[in-house]
Amino acid sequence: MSGLVVEVVGLRVEVGRALVDGVSFGVGAGEVVAIVGASGSGKTTAGLALLGEFPVGAAVSGDVRVRGRVGYVPQHPGAVLNPVRRVGAVLRELATGAEVERAVEAARFPRALLDRYPHQLSGGQQQRLVLAQALLGDPAVVVADEPTTGLDRETRDEVVAEFASIVARGVALVVLSHDMEVVRALADHVVVLRAGKVIESGPAAELLTAPRHPYTRALLVEPLRAAANEAISTERLRIEGLTAKHGRNVVLQDIDLRVSAGECVAVMGPSGSGKTTLARCVVGLHPPSAGTVALDGRPLARTLRSRSRQDLAAVQYVFQDARASFDHRRPVLDQVARTAARLRDMSTADSESAALAALAEVRLAEDTARRRPTTLSGGELHRAALARALLARPRVLVCDEITTGLDAVTRTGVLRLLAALRAAHGLTLVLITHDHAVADHLADRVLTLHNGLVHNGHSRIGNP
Known part of the structure; x- marks a missing residue:
């Protein structure tokens, strides 16, 4: 099987017509x-084939090979839960107590809810x-x-985080979905089905940003900008008349x-144009000499020290040099968890659990996160820095030149991750960059600075 857990080759399932074909x-x-694919594309038939389940009377050909057990x-979820049995009792009938403990911990299902009936659980808890x-097993x-069908955005994000967590433990995952936000958040590889046939497949980083087939492009609907289109009329961040100095030198002048x-x-422009200073003013690291920065219509204090804990959490900054933003003497996990302790008032145990979930969402395994920063790659530290910011x-x-110095593969991964996080969380992003490819991939608009002044105002970026 060449190291694969699952290998499906030329699968055809026919019941009068081909449900999946090759x-x-x-x-x-x-x-x-x-x-992925629209309803009736054959997603569920292909997925259930891994469990050896096919429609009654189906003619099946091709090979389906699985190394190990398959969970489903x-x-x-309500369709497979017994409405008159407490959920913990059902789990304990299926496995030993130790196995149940491991499973509920891996799925992050609260042990306190094991005595409840299914109808007493929320949709996310049932999932x-x-x-x-x-x-189990x-x-x-x-x-x-379709694991997020019918869930609200917040609950959907929680469920996605649970799946990311089990993948980080080494479990293979096959997601059948038409929810492209979920696909962007989780997938390494995408297979596009239409009427039972594969019309396109490839690494998610490539397929989601440059689909070849018109059907795939229709499914994606400009995925990297979808989150912005949902609430484009609601103002989140406003900068008015912002002027900033370094000593006596004016580095930003009257920025709106x-x-x-x-x-x-x-935010683009050559070195020295004021891009990073603008970012630092927004997050409170550099006090402006004039002007205001407002969040949701409310002015923010000019410095970090003067901002409330709520405002500190609301505007987060990912530095250009991720390595320099970590203390080399302490494990990465401890430093990420500190965000939850400081800004969300979590206990030590809860902040570590939240940090592990955030790190899993950005595909950083627990054993990696428990190491010191010096042993991690640049790409891994960028992901850790994103997790730390998202935990708030x-x-x-605000992301400041976060792809600078990365090789092409790592850079593509970071861009893909930012797009997925934006889609999953509805984040407002301010990208400080000199790289037009980064702007083309992610941005809805560009503000170009030159010598501290707005050079050409806002310009709409064309489709990638």
């Missing part, structure tokens, strides 16, 4: 394959419960069929900028 894909340990998370059930792969909720604005649950995320 479908092939593979999944390695700790990898995520998303099978159905589209509607975590069926995930725990799927994890340590499966090699989990198949999740308005950014909507969920929008991404790139910001409304505005």
